[in-house]
Amino acid sequence: MTPKSQKWMQLPRSIAIGHGTIADTACMCAELKLDRRALIVTGRKTRKIAGESVSDILESDGFATDIAIVTNADQENIDSVTGTAENASFLIGVGGGTVIDVAKLASTQLDIPFLSVPTTASHDGIASMRASIARDGDTVSVPAQAPLGIIADTAIIARAPYRFLASGCGDLISNYTAVMDWQLAQRLRNVPYSEYAAALSQMTAQIVMDAADMIKPELEESVRLVLKALVSSGVAMSIAGSSRPASGSEHKFSHALDRIAPEPALHGEQCGVGTIMIMYLHGGNWQQIRDALRMIGAPVTARELGIPDQYIIEALVRAAEIRPERYTILGTGLTRDAAENVARITGVVG
Numbered sequence: 001m002t003p004k005s006q007k008w009m010q011l012p013r014s015i016a017i018g019h020g021t022i023a024d025t026a027c028m029c030a031e032l033k034l035d036r037r038a039l040i041v042t043g044r045k046t047r048k049i050a051g052e053s054v055s056d057i058l059e060s061d062g063f064a065t066d067i068a069i070v071t072n073a074d075q076e077n078i079d080s081v082t083g084t085a086e087n088a089s090f091l092i093g094v095g096g097g098t099v100i101d102v103a104k105l106a107s108t109q110l111d112i113p114f115l116s117v118p119t120t121a122s123h124d125g126i127a128s129m130r131a132s133i134a135r136d137g138d139t140v141s142v143p144a145q146a147p148l149g150i151i152a153d154t155a156i157i158a159r160a161p162y163r164f165l166a167s168g169c170g171d172l173i174s175n176y177t178a179v180m181d182w183q184l185a186q187r188l189r190n191v192p193y194s195e196y197a198a199a200l201s202q203m204t205a206q207i208v209m210d211a212a213d214m215i216k217p218e219l220e221e222s223v224r225l226v227l228k229a230l231v232s233s234g235v236a237m238s239i240a241g242s243s244r245p246a247s248g249s250e251h252k253f254s255h256a257l258d259r260i261a262p263e264p265a266l267h268g269e270q271c272g273v274g275t276i277m278i279m280y281l282h283g284g285n286w287q288q289i290r291d292a293l294r295m296i297g298a299p300v301t302a303r304e305l306g307i308p309d310q311y312i313i314e315a316l317v318r319a320a321e322i323r324p325e326r327y328t329i330l331g332t333g334l335t336r337d338a339a340e341n342v343a344r345i346t347g348v349v350g
């Protein structure tokens with residue numbers, strides 16, 4: 001059923017972040033009063049990393065489990081999960097962004113709860129009520145249910161390549177420009193705005209910026225800090241009832257790159273570079289954003305993203321075409337000259 005009220009916030013109910021929290025999976029399921037039939041949605045690699053452990057932990061506590069393997073975030077994979085979920089009373093997504101998105105959308109379609117067990121901390125989808133899915137050769141962000149519970153085991157996530165964690169930081173730092181775009185849209189287009197959501201979203205970006213020198217490879221404390229921020233960012237979106245607090249023109253730039261770049265980089269890496277340039281357009285302190293990302297070890301140039309300069313310019317020019325109803329500093333679009341200027345002045349292209 002669709003709620004009639006506009007002010008409906010859907011938040012995760014239980015959240016466990018820390019070393020070895022995966023061992024508490026059965027405990028959380030019991031606390032959430034979930035029926036004892038789980039379908040574990042996982043990837044080929046993440047099955048070995050954590051999927052099988054989750055299955056063993058649940059089975060030893062009297063749960064019946066099945067495993068569904070996901071290869072891509074598309075309708076075919078969602079259909080295959082819903083097809084195998086006949087006997088399941090809830091889903092557990094154990095893996096990276098693709099797996100979590102498919103589990104989120106499949107459980108929304110099945111109208112059963114879903115738990116999020118991320119194996120990387122690369123973006124804020126682990127806690128949000130939106131999912132990215134490939135459709136007609138494009139990646140679109142669609143509404144879904146928020147996870148009922150989140151189990152983020154820092155010991156597991158710390159073993160993932162550091163690039164993913166740095167990418168998560170890029171996605172978080174992008175909250176700055178997302179909120180600026182939101183405020184601009186509120187002033188110019190009178191779009192609904194939430195001070196609480198905006199404040200929480202800005203605070204998560206600030207915490208990551210302030211801790212930039214403490215975010216390092218192979219440091220579980222870094223993972224914990226980033227995970228807490230990613231969950232808070234998801235909660236900010238839940239409070240707003242939209243992705244506005246965490247997705248503005250820097251996200252449009254990243255989505256445009258996904259469309260046109262021969263080999264796009266990670267979502268959060270692209271959003272981080274986008275944030276540098278969009279902060280320049282807003283007249284803000286873009287150098288501070290760049291320096292924090294650099295200190296974290298996230299890409300700050302086209303070369304570091306592994307994307308040739310011309311695609312960066314093209315994505316800036318075309319970014320306004322993405323979700324055009326979402327008003328941002330890009331307005332109706334940058335001219336090519338303006339796009340070249342911002343990319344060159346901020347040092348993103350050489």
Ligand SMILES: [Zn+2]
Nearest residue numbers: 123124171271
């Ligand atoms: Zn994002």
